[in-house]
Amino acid sequence: MSLRTPLGNVLGLGSAKEGTGHFWGQRLSGMGLLILGLWFVCSALTMPGFAHSDAIAFIGAPLNAVLLLLLVVTMAYHSNLGVQVVVEDYVHGHGLKLTALILSRFAHTFFAVAAVYAIIKIGLGA
Amino acid sequence: MSNNGRPLSPHISIYRWPITMTTSILHRATGVVMSVGFIVLAGWLFDAAMGAETYGSFMSCMDSPMGKLLLIGWSFAFFFHLANGVRHFVWDSGRGFEKATANASSWFVLILALVLTVSFWVVQS
Numbered sequence: 001m002s003l004r005t006p007l008g009n010v011l012g013l014g015s016a017k018e019g020t021g022h023f024w025g026q027r028l029s030g031m032g033l034l035i036l037g038l039w040f041v042c043s044a045l046t047m048p049g050f051a052h053s054d055a056i057a058f059i060g061a062p063l064n065a066v067l068l069l070l071l072v073v074t075m076a077y078h079s080n081l082g083v084q085v086v087v088e089d090y091v092h093g094h095g096l097k098l099t100a101l102i103l104s105r106f107a108h109t110f111f112a113v114a115a116v117y118a119i120i121k122i123g124l125g126a
Numbered sequence: 127m128s129n130n131g132r133p134l135s136p137h138i139s140i141y142r143w144p145i146t147m148t149t150s151i152l153h154r155a156t157g158v159v160m161s162v163g164f165i166v167l168a169g170w171l172f173d174a175a176m177g178a179e180t181y182g183s184f185m186s187c188m189d190s191p192m193g194k195l196l197l198i199g200w201s202f203a204f205f206f207h208l209a210n211g212v213r214h215f216v217w218d219s220g221r222g223f224e225k226a227t228a229n230a231s232s233w234f235v236l237i238l239a240l241v242l243t244v245s246f247w248v249v250q251s
Contacts, residue, residue, distance in 0.1 A: 027215070027218065030211050030214075030215075031215075033208075034208060034211065034212070037204060037208060038208075041201075041204070041246065044250070045246070045249055045250060050185060052174065052177075052178040052181045052182065055170075055174040055181065056174060059171065059174060068171070072164075072167065072168065072171070075164055075167070076164065079157075079160065079161040079164050082154075082157045082158070082161065083157075083158065083161050086154060086157075086158060107165075108164075111164060111165055111168040112168070114168050114171075114172050115167065115168040115171045115172065117172075117175070118168075118171040118172040118174065118175035119171055119175075121175045122171075122174060122175050
């Protein structure tokens, strides 16, 4: 028999025993996006143009490709966390909420994989 | 209604809208807006990989007045969410919660986001 109080048993666990994982994931990806986002905006300003050849040259440059991969993966992760909270707050009804959350996760994964594939394809000149 | 001069609990219809509520909901709104923008970013990369023709039709969409308007909206969403995100980091350290400070930082990030958006498009063009 445990002598711990019910409160003592749950302190620090957070909801659904996930603790502060969502919070930390959001903050750290936010910090990453602060840097990657500013880099992307600066790149957009310094790109010689937006013709197809310019885009290929930009995306295909090794450092740009690596930073773009980090950008799209971090962005998909951060966006998924954000949309998740919005759905949890505004979509009512268990079934609808769960459906929306699953669709959001699938959509984020799909567009992240599409972007990653495109960057690697261009980077390798395939 | 007699309340003996005691303060009334604020209710939706009689609550004076503070600027912090604007920045609060705008943070969420700009986040959702950029989630849609992420699809366009992925589309830009994917269409570039597909070839010059696909990329061309994507870019002509973006060059249309509607596309330009969306891009300007996304740039504001980006700068606001970024500035207000830093404000959240400051809050995470336990600072900046005083009413006057929170109001001032609300105005600061709003104006900063507008200035950055305008500067971006001035430099860009």
